Amino acid sequence: MSIKSLSPGRGVSTRDRAERRLAVRMTAPSLILMALVAAVPIGYAVWLSLNQYSVRTAGLSRFVGLENYTTALASPDWWAAFGQTFLFAGLSVSLELVLGTAMALLLNLAFKGRALLRTVVLLPYAIITVVSAITWQTMFQPNLGLVTNVLSALGLPGGDVVWLGEHGYAMAVIVLADVWKTTPFAALIILAGLQVIPAETYEAAELDGAGKWQTFLHITLPLLRPAIVLAAIFRTMDALRVFDLPFVLTRGANGTESMSMLAYTQLRENRLVGEGSALSILTFLTVMVVSVIYIRFAGGNIRDVAKEEQ
Amino acid sequence: MKVFISAGRRRLALNAAAAVMAGSMLAACGGGASSQNNGVAAADPAAGKDATGSINICGGKDASGIYKGTAEAFTKAHGKVMAKYTEIGATTDEARTQAVQRLEGKSDECDIFLTDVIWTSEFASQGWLVDQSKLVEANKDHLIPSTVETTKYEDKYWASPFFTNAGLIYYQKDKVAKPETWQQLYAEAAKAPGNSFVYQGKQYEGLTVNFLEMLYSAGGEVLDSNGEVKIDSPQTREVLDFMVKGLKDGSADRAVLTYNEDPARLAYESGNDGYQRNWPHVYRLLNETKLKGTFGVAPLPTWEGGKASGVLGGWNLAISAHSKNQAGAVAFIDFATTPEWQKHVAMDFSQAPVNEAAYSDAAVVAKMPFAKELLASVKGAKPRPISPVYPQISQAIYKNVYAVLSGTASTEDAVKSMAEEITAAKKSF
Incomplete structure (x- = not known):
């Protein structure tokens, strides 16, 4: 060009x-x-x-056009997985953004050992998801798990709950495991955003007599929006493809099956290559559409910020 | 799952297109539909004697050491064939994926695949295995019939049983009685919270096994001998209602809904339960805990008014259709299934032999005091439904059973959808 x-x-x-x-x-x-x-x-x-591949006869296949798609879209399993994946993404991403912003603000303060702490908070993100999922599974195990035992010992509700055996609770554990792992990632992106906010704006605000809360609400947050939106895009795309957490924690039981898990079951376990590929493409399209919406929204957002700065 | 399985209604134009596609696909793969089973050589039992060269056995993680141990012992005993073991996956699922990839790719890397008993029909239908009918017929007299059944698909034997597996009941002798019937076990378990029954109730293959153990002993079945779907039966309803009642009256803790084998064992090890359904390997592990000496082992109970039954696990030896040394593979299988080596299977590696005499061998009983109970479980057990679409059938079972146990579906609805989904799965192309 x-x-x-x-x-x-x-x-x-x-x-x-x-x-x-x-x-x-x-x-x-x-x-x-x-x-x-x-x-x-x-x-x-x-x-x-666009094809079906025989699970009975080696090498046999037939062209079926869009049939794999129409069966998938007519399936309650697909729509259940679709809804649950969005529920998971919505809950986990919002929590990660709120907590990530808070974490970034803390890490942005000047204090001794800041560099070390910045590295340490990233640790959960460095742990393999499957490993952390197994850890969470153990912690929430009924009777033996750390969480259930602590809750019982403190007389709090939840000690006698079979966390991974009921929809609401199971979803909560999956969201928690994701938030624990990826909040540091969101925090890191938001921290980068914080560091480019010029110090003069804060000085000006202080001169004008703005309080801490007002400064945060009217200066930090608006200037941070591009970074937050960026974190939101990354996290949402990841969350919509979630596989390992529900796979390890519940195997999709109690209505926690995600879109990717559904595709995996058809492709790997059942060797229904055509049907599974259609599900993968549908998942891919869903993620694409959501990212396009985000990028449009984020683009506008970034322009707004630019105007405000002028 | 039902909705994904095509009903297979196609217009003429599509049919024509499909035929063309299928044709080109077949050409590309150089084999397939018409020639699948005829093209595969049958294993000759006599071939093993003159075998030479080396063979490679592929399978999952060798936790008990049995795969490597058998390969070494065979190499020493045979003299002319060298066997080695290659681990191709850490878990059963991974090993299956890896085996499928090699077989689809016509790789000659592996001469023998360790196959889970539930893979036989899928692998055989794809033309991936050598027909072992003659070999199995020759060895049949010293193999337990129920274990041989797991290698059968469309009237031929596609593998030889290596070692088997069947569920057992572990029980706390001080708290509860040895279970004779499931009804008695559940009633006893409900008497006190410390008597409760732990089993594998998570939504996965293990739940299919736990459910079928009861269904089979109650006289129910999934598919009959003609392959017709028979799951929609009074027995299925009876067993499901029985399991639900058990969760409600405290016979079993709701926590079982999250247990597969290990969590069930760990829960039982805490000493807060009376009964545990698990596999034979748990015996050794329990003996390493504070429960040593306090527990008994029993074969799976009978259904009141029914018989004792169970579901067979275990691993078979299948010869890859792409093996370049089938004679060597036959020699290995012959060795691994001899009554003599089957004793070592139990003594050295704590696995369940496929030879009946091994269970009463003094040295085996010394190592495996519950050998008699295990044999009873193995002999009474039946294979899981034999079908190339077994994974889909199992999903239909465990998802619907789980829905009933967790209270999100009624028995009636679950039985109906199980039957529908299995019927649909059987129609898959």
């Missing part, structure tokens, strides 16, 4: 044309590579989703 903007007028000189050809030649390898890496697997998955 920059090559084009360099050309002075409408008329394209020979040199320009040669340069453009060169540009095409030079970018071609990476474009082809990107196409191979991104488009080919997706295209292949789409092709798989």
